[in-house]
Amino acid sequence: MADILKVEGLETQFRTREGVVHAVNGVSFHLKEGETLGVVGESGCGKSVTMMSMLRLIPSPPGEVVAGKALYQGKDLLKMSDEEIRHIRGSQISVVFQDPMTSFNPVLTIGRQVAEPLETHMGMNRAQANERVVDLMNMVGIPNPKDRLNDYPHQYSGGMRQRMMIAMALTCSPQILIADEPTTALDVTIQAQIVELVKRLRDELGMAIIWITHDLGIIAGLADRVAVMYGGLIIEEAPVKELYTNPEHPYTIGLLGSLPRLDANQRQRLTSIEGLPPVLFEKPTSCPFAPRCKYRVEKSLCENPPLMQVGPEHRVACWVDTKTGRLRS
Amino acid sequence: MTENGALLRVENLVKYFPIMRGAIVRRQVGAVHAVDGVSFDIYPGETVGLVGESGCGKSTTGRTILQLYRATSGGVFFENKNLIEMKGEELRKMRRKMQMIFQDPYASLNPRMTVGDIISEPLLVHGLANRKQAEERVQELLRLVGLNPAYANRYPHEFSGGQRQRVGVARALSLQPSLIVCDEPISALDVSIQAQVVNLLEDLQKQFNLTYLFIAHDLSMVRHISTRVAVMYLGVIVEFANRDDLYENPLHPYTQALLSAVPIPDPLAEEKRQRRVLQGEIPSPVNPPSGCRFRTRCPLAAEICAQVRPDFRQVTPGHFVACHMVA
Numbered sequence: 001m002a003d004i005l006k007v008e009g010l011e012t013q014f015r016t017r018e019g020v021v022h023a024v025n026g027v028s029f030h031l032k033e034g035e036t037l038g039v040v041g042e043s044g045c046g047k048s049v050t051m052m053s054m055l056r057l058i059p060s061p062p063g064e065v066v067a068g069k070a071l072y073q074g075k076d077l078l079k080m081s082d083e084e085i086r087h088i089r090g091s092q093i094s095v096v097f098q099d100p101m102t103s104f105n106p107v108l109t110i111g112r113q114v115a116e117p118l119e120t121h122m123g124m125n126r127a128q129a130n131e132r133v134v135d136l137m138n139m140v141g142i143p144n145p146k147d148r149l150n151d152y153p154h155q156y157s158g159g160m161r162q163r164m165m166i167a168m169a170l171t172c173s174p175q176i177l178i179a180d181e182p183t184t185a186l187d188v189t190i191q192a193q194i195v196e197l198v199k200r201l202r203d204e205l206g207m208a209i210i211w212i213t214h215d216l217g218i219i220a221g222l223a224d225r226v227a228v229m230y231g232g233l234i235i236e237e238a239p240v241k242e243l244y245t246n247p248e249h250p251y252t253i254g255l256l257g258s259l260p261r262l263d264a265n266q267r268q269r270l271t272s273i274e275g276l277p278p279v280l281f282e283k284p285t286s287c288p289f290a291p292r293c294k295y296r297v298e299k300s301l302c303e304n305p306p307l308m309q310v311g312p313e314h315r316v317a318c319w320v321d322t323k324t325g326r327l328r329s
Numbered sequence: 330m331t332e333n334g335a336l337l338r339v340e341n342l343v344k345y346f347p348i349m350r351g352a353i354v355r356r357q358v359g360a361v362h363a364v365d366g367v368s369f370d371i372y373p374g375e376t377v378g379l380v381g382e383s384g385c386g387k388s389t390t391g392r393t394i395l396q397l398y399r400a401t402s403g404g405v406f407f408e409n410k411n412l413i414e415m416k417g418e419e420l421r422k423m424r425r426k427m428q429m430i431f432q433d434p435y436a437s438l439n440p441r442m443t444v445g446d447i448i449s450e451p452l453l454v455h456g457l458a459n460r461k462q463a464e465e466r467v468q469e470l471l472r473l474v475g476l477n478p479a480y481a482n483r484y485p486h487e488f489s490g491g492q493r494q495r496v497g498v499a500r501a502l503s504l505q506p507s508l509i510v511c512d513e514p515i516s517a518l519d520v521s522i523q524a525q526v527v528n529l530l531e532d533l534q535k536q537f538n539l540t541y542l543f544i545a546h547d548l549s550m551v552r553h554i555s556t557r558v559a560v561m562y563l564g565v566i567v568e569f570a571n572r573d574d575l576y577e578n579p580l581h582p583y584t585q586a587l588l589s590a591v592p593i594p595d596p597l598a599e600e601k602r603q604r605r606v607l608q609g610e611i612p613s614p615v616n617p618p619s620g621c622r623f624r625t626r627c628p629l630a631a632e633i634c635a636q637v638r639p640d641f642r643q644v645t646p647g648h649f650v651a652c653h654m655v656a
Contacts, residue, residue: 042519042520042521043519157610159610160610187382187383187546187611188382188546188548188587188590188591189382189586189587189590189606189607190382190610191590192589192590192604192606192607193606193607193608195592196604196606214519214520215520215592216520216594217549217591217592217593217594218592220592220593220594220595220596220598220599221592221593221596221599221600221602240596241596241597244594244595244596244597245597254521255520255521256594257524258520258521258523258524259520259524259549259594260527260549260550260552260553260554261549261593261594261595262548262549262552262576262588262591262593263593263598264552264553267553269528269531270524270527270528270553271524272521272522272524272525272528273521273524273525274525276489276491276492276522277519277521
């Protein structure tokens with residue numbers, strides 16, 4: 001299938017009082033039509049900033065996208081006029097944010113907020129828009145949608161609000177849905193409801209999804225392909241089964257080892273990754289994971305490894321072959 | 330110890346929070362039924378996991394056990410003494426033996442105190458050490474939780490989340506307690522840091538024969554750390570059993586649904602799984618459903634569930650469940 005999105009060498013910096021933070025340091029990835037890509041990483045690894053940079057949602061100042069391309073259907077999102085990008089955001093590419101409590105405007109009714117993109121992007125009048133909103137509310141499983149149209153966000157529970165966020169993101173039938181930790185603030189049973197909902201909608205509507213998360217559990221049952229981020233870089237990228245059964249990067253191996261398993265009978269000590277994630281006041285010139293890595297070699301400390309092909313669709317940024325302990329050429 | 334050898338025995342613990350109305354004449358118009366008849370015991374050296382979704386009353390249970398909230402009714406027996414009847418100096422003395430580790434390492438450390446002062450404060454408050462002894466003890470504790478003893482003069486903002494949680498652990502250990510209530514100690518931390526803190530808690534438990542009440546919503550982590558697990562729903566414990574018994578053979582429909590909702594970090598296992606997605610949401614604890622609390626979302630609910638509150642009974646040795654539908 002054709003690539004619908006292709007990001008190349010994206011770099012984003014933030015100017016802060018303490019200095020320039022290099023949040024994203026040359027991220028490249030692609031997304032195929034109808035594919036679900038999981039982006040995994042811990043807080044501060046640059047996963048959200050990458051997506052926000054691509055959509056030009058980084059507040060500037062302090063943020064600035066300093067390099068890279070983001071080609072959506074062949075056109076560079078980073079070079080478009082404000083008018084063009086506004087047309088794409090919300091109608092072609094939409095976002096569901098993490099916190100359903102704060103991503104709605106508290107003084108407007110839910111109905112108004114969800115109808116707004118329909119009126120702006122699709123030129124509907126209010127009655128048509130409301131009708132479509134009721135359809136969408138049915139689709140995401142809100143009981144009595146007609147009555148709840150005029151409710152305010154505080155009258156919705158967290159799970160219901162997240163359903164409405166998804167409804168709002170789907171109003172204009174987007175090609176790409178970016179879900180930025182959409183279930184992190186929710187309880188497990190509600191999280192399962194939302195994941196099932198997104199899976200169903202994906203199959204019905206055939207959109208591509210980028211699902212950003214720190215939870216390797218969720219991604220396992222949801223994504224086709226996974227990219228692992230660390231220190232503002234993608235350090236490993238593979239189809240989902242390949243990544244979980246055959247992780248190559250020491251960080252991915254460590255991350256999988258530090259998770260306890262619900263289905264584990266034996267009580268094993270968790271393998272923790274010692275040390276802390278880096279604070280990126282400089283653009284990494286060596287492997288950003290090297291200080292915490294037990295496979296570290298001299299080369300890791302002086303040269304940042306590029307993503308290297310190790311299997312079909314499996315790429316990893318590490319100088320060491322973790323299976324054999326030898327250097328990669 | 331209580332007569333059956335338990336370190337802590339909780340009996341029919343109830344905690345209601347009143348809802349007040351009226352500006353001049355305050356009157357009670359209702360109550361949040363946060364904890365509504367909870368019973369369990371904890372033996373020395375074990376870890377009891379208390380799991381449930383937000384608002385189910387698991388933190389309130391922990392806090393009521395430590396008498397940070399005074400119970401509405403029921404009993405909390407620690408070393409055979411009922412804490413609920415204690416107050417003042419007597420209770421303060423008991424508190425030395427029971428400490429707490431809080432969820433949010435950013436909010437639970439005073440930003441204006443150095444880490445050394447934070448860790449030594451309990452010692453000085455309880456009059457167990459003079460300044461000099463306290464300083465030595467701080468060094469020892471910092472080393473114990475894996476921090477550099479030279480950090481004693483630093484302030485909390487100079488530390489990362491995981492390091493702060495280590496400070497919280499050191500503070501809890503300073504009085505050499507026998508019971509520590511861990512209230513979601515890792516849920517604010519990153520995945521790779523969570524494992525560090527959990528390993529630390531396990532090491533300390535072995536070293537000092539500590540007893541933990543581990544409150545969490547992460548069922549995988551609870552399986553990892555606990556000896557026995559209690560599942561809470563809307564103020565009541567619905568199931569209580571040995572760890573493997575509970576996870577391999579869950580009897581209560583809520584436990585079954587909860588376990589099936591937890592994602593497993595393995596695509597092959599995920600493919601094979603039969604997921605039972607629970608419909609609806611947790612009802613309000615102000616006006617909880619009659620009879621069985623879970624009946625409004627339960628796939629097995631029958632008429633009796635609305636009328637009679639199910640007993641919390643032993644089904645197989647050590648496996649307790651509160652459900653009419655379990656044979």
